[in-house]
Amino acid sequence: MALAKLLSLKFLRKPEFPLITESCLHDLQASVRYSVSCFSPFNFWNRPMKIRDLEFEDDAIKIQVAEMLFAGFSDMSPDAWPGIREAMEEVEESFSAGRISVVALENKRAVGWAAAIRQYNGNTWELHPLVVHQSHRTAGIGTALVTEIESRVNESGGLTLWVAADDESGKTSLFGQDLYPEPLEKLKNIRNTNGHPFEFYEKLGFTICGVLPDANGFGKPDIFMAKRVRRLK
Numbered sequence: 001m002a003l004a005k006l007l008s009l010k011f012l013r014k015p016e017f018p019l020i021t022e023s024c025l026h027d028l029q030a031s032v033r034y035s036v037s038c039f040s041p042f043n044f045w046n047r048p049m050k051i052r053d054l055e056f057e058d059d060a061i062k063i064q065v066a067e068m069l070f071a072g073f074s075d076m077s078p079d080a081w082p083g084i085r086e087a088m089e090e091v092e093e094s095f096s097a098g099r100i101s102v103v104a105l106e107n108k109r110a111v112g113w114a115a116a117i118r119q120y121n122g123n124t125w126e127l128h129p130l131v132v133h134q135s136h137r138t139a140g141i142g143t144a145l146v147t148e149i150e151s152r153v154n155e156s157g158g159l160t161l162w163v164a165a166d167d168e169s170g171k172t173s174l175f176g177q178d179l180y181p182e183p184l185e186k187l188k189n190i191r192n193t194n195g196h197p198f199e200f201y202e203k204l205g206f207t208i209c210g211v212l213p214d215a216n217g218f219g220k221p222d223i224f225m226a227k228r229v230r231r232l233k
C-alpha cells in the first residue's frame, strides 16, 4: 500500500489530478516517509500511518492521546500534566475555537499528537503540545505531525509557527545556570546535553529566537523557537 503511494506520488503532482490537494500530498508524504523509515522485512507492509484531525467523538483515541501526553512528559516536565486527568483536560481544550488538533494513527491506535493555538490575530500559531509515543519515536512521526500543522497554519493564512521548549530536567547546557545578565549570550552557545527536542525542531527549520530564564524555577528556562511557514511574496 505504502509502496503504491510512493510510486504514485510523482503522478499525483500532475495537473490532471486536480482533486489531490496540497494537504493530501502532505498526508501521503508523511505516510510514505514514516513507512520508509520503519522499513524492515517484517513491518514495511503492515504499518500504515494516517494523520487526521482528532475529533471530539474519538473517545477511545482521546484517552490514548491523554495517556501518551502524560507518559511523554512525566520525565522531562512532570508538572506540565501531573496526571491523566490534566492530560485529558488538555486534549479537550484542543477542540476550542482557534485550535488545530491532529493525531497520528497506526492501526487505529494513537501514536502521536500535535495541536496548535491561534495567536496574534492568526498571524502566529503556537505549537502546543507535541508528543509521539515512546515506542514509536525517531521514525518520522514527529516530523509528519509538525509538517501537517505547518501546512494547516499556512492554509489558514498564518505566517509563523512557534514553540516553547522547556528545559526542566537538565537536557541542555542552559540548565542550572544563572542566565542573567546576558541570557542571549548563553543562548547563543546552547548545547544539547541529553536529548532536548530543540535539535529536532532545528532539523525542521525552526530557529531559536529567545529564552525565558528561570521560567520553571531557578535554572529551568523555557526556550523559544519559531519558523516562517509561508513564503513571502
Ligand SMILES: CC(C)(COP(=O)(O)OP(=O)(O)OC[C@H]1O[C@@H](n2cnc3c(N)ncnc32)[C@H](O)[C@@H]1OP(=O)(O)O)[C@@H](O)C(=O)NCCC(=O)NCCS
Binding pocket: 072, 073, 130, 131, 132, 133, 136, 137, 138, 139, 140, 141, 142, 143, 144, 163, 164, 165, 166, 195, 196, 197, 198, 199, 200, 203
Ligand atoms: C520530540 C518528539 C516529538 C520527536 O518525535 P519523533 O517522531 O521521535 O521525531 P522524528 O522521528 O520525526 O525525528 C526527526 C529528526 O529529529 C531527531 N530528533 C528527534 N527527537 C530528538 C531529540 N529529542 N533530540 C535530538 N534530535 C531529535 C531525529 O533523530 C531525527 O533526526 P534525523 O532526521 O537526522 O534522522 C518526540 O521525541 C517526543 O514526543 N518527545 C517527548 C515530548 C516532547 O519533547 N515534545 C516536544 C516538547 S517542545
